[in-house]
Amino acid sequence: MENVSRSARTKKTAVNVSLYLLMTLVAAVLLFPYAFMVSKSLMTSEEVVDPKIRFLPAAPQLANYLKLFGSGSGYASGLLHTLAIVGFNCVVVPLSASFIAFSFAKLKWTGRNFMFAVMLGTMMLPGVLTQLSLYSIYVKFNWINTLYPFTIPNLFGGGALYIFLIRQFMLGIPRDMDNAAKIDGANAFIRYLKIVLPLCKPVLVYVIVNVFISYWGDYYGPLVYMRASSAPKTMAQVVFESALEENAATYNANIRMCGGVVMSLVPAALFAVFQKQLIEGVVMTGLKD
Amino acid sequence: MNKLSLKIKKTIKNSYTGWLFNLPLAIGLAVFTFVPVVISLYDSFFQYDGLNVRVWAGLGNYARIFTKDRDMNKVVINTLVYTAVSIPINLVASYFLALLVNNTMKGVTAYRVFYYLPCMIPAVAGGLLWADMFDGTYGVFNKILGFFGLGPYRFFRYEDMRALLSVFIMNLWGVGGGMILWISAFKNIGKHYYEAAKLDGANAWHRLVHITVPMSSAMIFYNIITSVIGTLQYNGTLTFGSRNGRGEENALYMYAVKIYYEAFERGKIGYASALAWIMLVVIAVITAVMFKTSSWVFYAEEN
Numbered sequence: 082m083e084n085v086s087r088s089a090r091t092k093k094t095a096v097n098v099s100l101y102l103l104m105t106l107v108a109a110v111l112l113f114p115y116a117f118m119v120s121k122s123l124m125t126s127e128e129v130v131d132p133k134i135r136f137l138p139a140a141p142q143l144a145n146y147l148k149l150f151g152s153g154s155g156y157a158s159g160l161l162h163t164l165a166i167v168g169f170n171c172v173v174v175p176l177s178a179s180f181i182a183f184s185f186a187k188l189k190w191t192g193r194n195f196m197f198a199v200m201l202g203t204m205m206l207p208g209v210l211t212q213l214s215l216y217s218i219y220v221k222f223n224w225i226n227t228l229y230p231f232t233i234p235n236l237f238g239g240g241a242l243y244i245f246l247i248r249q250f251m252l253g254i255p256r257d258m259d260n261a262a263k264i265d266g267a268n269a270f271i272r273y274l275k276i277v278l279p280l281c282k283p284v285l286v287y288v289i290v291n292v293f294i295s296y297w298g299d300y301y302g303p304l305v306y307m308r309a310s311s312a313p314k315t316m317a318q319v320v321f322e323s324a325l326e327e328n329a330a331t332y333n334a335n336i337r338m339c340g341g342v343v344m345s346l347v348p349a350a351l352f353a354v355f356q357k358q359l360i361e362g363v364v365m366t367g368l369k370d
Numbered sequence: 371m372n373k374l375s376l377k378i379k380k381t382i383k384n385s386y387t388g389w390l391f392n393l394p395l396a397i398g399l400a401v402f403t404f405v406p407v408v409i410s411l412y413d414s415f416f417q418y419d420g421l422n423v424r425v426w427a428g429l430g431n432y433a434r435i436f437t438k439d440r441d442m443n444k445v446v447i448n449t450l451v452y453t454a455v456s457i458p459i460n461l462v463a464s465y466f467l468a469l470l471v472n473n474t475m476k477g478v479t480a481y482r483v484f485y486y487l488p489c490m491i492p493a494v495a496g497g498l499l500w501a502d503m504f505d506g507t508y509g510v511f512n513k514i515l516g517f518f519g520l521g522p523y524r525f526f527r528y529e530d531m532r533a534l535l536s537v538f539i540m541n542l543w544g545v546g547g548g549m550i551l552w553i554s555a556f557k558n559i560g561k562h563y564y565e566a567a568k569l570d571g572a573n574a575w576h577r578l579v580h581i582t583v584p585m586s587s588a589m590i591f592y593n594i595i596t597s598v599i600g601t602l603q604y605n606g607t608l609t610f611g612s613r614n615g616r617g618e619e620n621a622l623y624m625y626a627v628k629i630y631y632e633a634f635e636r637g638k639i640g641y642a643s644a645l646a647w648i649m650l651v652v653i654a655v656i657t658a659v660m661f662k663t664s665s666w667v668f669y670a671e672e673n
Contacts, residue, residue: 097475104470108484111543115491117510118499134513181395190388191381200395203403207603207653209629210646213639214409215402217420237398244395269387298492301605305634317494321609324498334502344495352490356483360550 115345122146122338129334142335149339156340159319166231166315167296173232174239174292175285179251182244183273186251187259204241212305219306226312231302243288246362250284251277287362290355294348320344410643418640420633431644441620441628449625452534453601456541457594464548465582469574471549472556482553486546497609500540501526504610526610526617533621537607551593555586584668591667595660599653605630625649 121129123141150157184190185197215230224230238244254277262272278285303318314322320340326332352359389396414431416424435442471482488496503510504525515521525536563581572580583590605626608615614631616623629649633642 100470100473100475104478104481107467107470108481111485111488111546114499114503114543115488117503118495121502130508132508132513134510134517136510177394180391184388184391184395188384188388188391190385190392192385193388193392196392196395199399203399205599205654205657206403206407207599207646207649209603209626210410210650211403211406213420213629213633213643213646214406214413216633217409217413217418217639218406220421234398234402237394237402269391273391294490294492298494300492300494300609304608305630308634317492320498321494324494324501324609334508337498338502341495341498345491348490348492349487352487353483360486 118338118341118345122335122342124335126333126335145335145339146343149336149343154336155314155319156316156343159314159316160343162228162313163297163316166228167293169232170235170239170292170296171289173235174243175247175288177236178239178243178288179247179278179281179285180273181238182247182251183269183277185244185248186254187272187277188269200241200244204245216305224306226307226309228313230306231296231299239292243292247281247284247288250281254280283358286355287358290351290359291362293351297347298344316340316344410646413640414644414647416640417638418643419637420639421637424640427640431641432648434641435644435648441623444620445623445625445628448534448621448623449602449604451531452537452604452624453598455534456538456601457597459538460541460545460548460597461590461593463542464545465552465578467545467549468552468556469578472553482546482549485549488543489547493606494609496540496543497606501610504536504540526622527612529617529619529621531621533611533617537622540610548593551589552582552586555589556582559585587667588669591660591664595657598656598660602626602649602653602656 117136120137122145123143124135124138125142128135128138148154150160185193216225219225219230222229224233258276258280259272262276267275298317299315300317300321303312303315304321307314307318320337323333323337323340413424415427415429417427417430418424467485471478471485491499502508504523506512506522506524506527509525511525512522515523524532526533528536559581563585564577567577567581603626604624605615607617607622607624607627608630611617611622611627614635615627616631625645626649629642629645632638632645
């Protein structure tokens with residue numbers, strides 16, 4: 082009897098150990114490219130072109146990061162432009178999206194269902210369809226090669242998905258709280274600002290982090306609306322253009338990797354902090370309807 | 371009478387507040403969605419560069435796409451192959467990854483975070499990195515493979531299907547996104563099903579086919595729909611493919627990149643608009659067909 086349980090236990094330990102080994106192996110494979118990017122960003126320009134396999138620099142060249150943001154590199158101003166866009170949108174999108182969501186979740190009015198259906202319908206449209214004519218419209222607005230295309234449209238809700246998510250969340254807020262304020266004579270705006278908005282914090286955090294990540298990494302928008310060399314280029318755009326250079330694999334490859342690391346570290350850090358909300362959000366957007 | 375007019379007044383007043391809150395959306399949809407959609411349909415019948423005068427082309431743009439444009443064959447084949455292959459690969463690979471971390475062992479949450487982390491890397495940084503690692507001469511992959519006497523390989527720079535194959539290999543690193551969805555699907559399926567199946571001696575494959583897939587078919591269906599719509603619009607090759615994302619001899623050339631290239635590299639907004647409208651119709655048809663044939667989807671009753 083004792084023997085049986087011992088052999089069962091040994092078997093279980095063996096299974097556990099092999100499971101850990103397998104999980105670690107998979108983690109190593111999945112994380113290797115990013116570890117390698119960090120390592121390469123710390124190499125000297127000689128080490129980068131060394132024909133031998135080199136996984137680590139002889140001595141980490143932290144100065145590469147100073148070079149990255151040094152004068153004339155474009156990364157420093159790129160970072161500033163990106164931060165301007167991201168900062169604006171992280172304030173404006175949650176406010177405008179929740180404002181609109183409030184009208185769907187907490188107010189009764191003629192035309193509500195119609196507007197809601199129309200909004201959801203636009204989610205199906207391929208982005209590129211509007212982008213082509215927005216380009217010619219922005220030419221008329223004199224918005225080409227400015228930051229306006231990445232900021233001003235967000236004053237109007239910032240995307241159907243965010244409005245939808247916030248509305249779903251607002252529907253879960255008990256009606257009593259809202260009604261009590263109504264009886265006290267609070268108008269819709271006060272109820273939105275003082276009662277509903279503060280309760281929406283969890284979903285707003287999700288929206289803000291997502292807005293941050295999507296504008297932080299957006300290279301395609303600038304590629305369409307900011308093609309001139311005089312344009313206020315974003316960080317993602319500078320990284321994108323640096324990858325297109327001839328002999329990208331050899332010349333300045335270490336500095337280029339620094340750009341990639343900076344681009345990647347910020348979302349990774351956000352993920353580390355807001356892991357729970359983000360994963361729940363992925364599941365939420367993946368499972369709704 | 372008085373009561374009725376009061377009621378009407380109240381409805382108007384309520385609607386007034388509702389519309390006031392909804393006004394930003396109404397304006398935004400009109401200016402940044404509906405007007406552009408209508409203009410792009412209009413533009414698709416013109417030769418137009420986005421700046422100067424429109425020249426009437428009738429159905430010329432559409433005719434050119436279907437008959438004269440020599441890139442189209444390759445573009446359509448690449449896009450369809452990419453969509454048809456990458457979605458199943460992702461569904462299956464992410465399923466096995468989810469299975470691997472679907473346990474209660476110590477530290478398993480950390481592993482899930484590690485697996486999901488590559489999904490947080492912006493595409494532009496990923497493109498930079500993979501183009502570097504896949505470089506034909508200096509890339510670390512060729513150095514490692516060379517150690518085993520293999521290669522060198524040109525990966526993204528092949529002129530044939532091997533270029534697309536390299537994209538599939540690269541995409542495996544983003545498999546953590548699907549994993550998250552599978553894990554949540556597992557959680558929503560009652561444990562007793564799996565326990566009963568285990569008692570009956572069902573292995574991982576049987577549990578997948580007979581429990582997980584049927585029980586989470588609603589989620590799988592939703593994900594297939596959104597992935598198909600997203601993948602048909604894939605333009606990620608811009609970040610790592612040579613020749614503006616088209617690849618050598620158009621080996622990586624896909625539909626969304628074609629639209630981008632025609633519109634913004636060649637200044638043919640009218641022609642690109644026609645391409646975009648065809649894409650919209652194709653996506654609408656595929657989505658409709660998928661919904662029509664969705665009888666395999668099982669919607670569990672809400673608890």
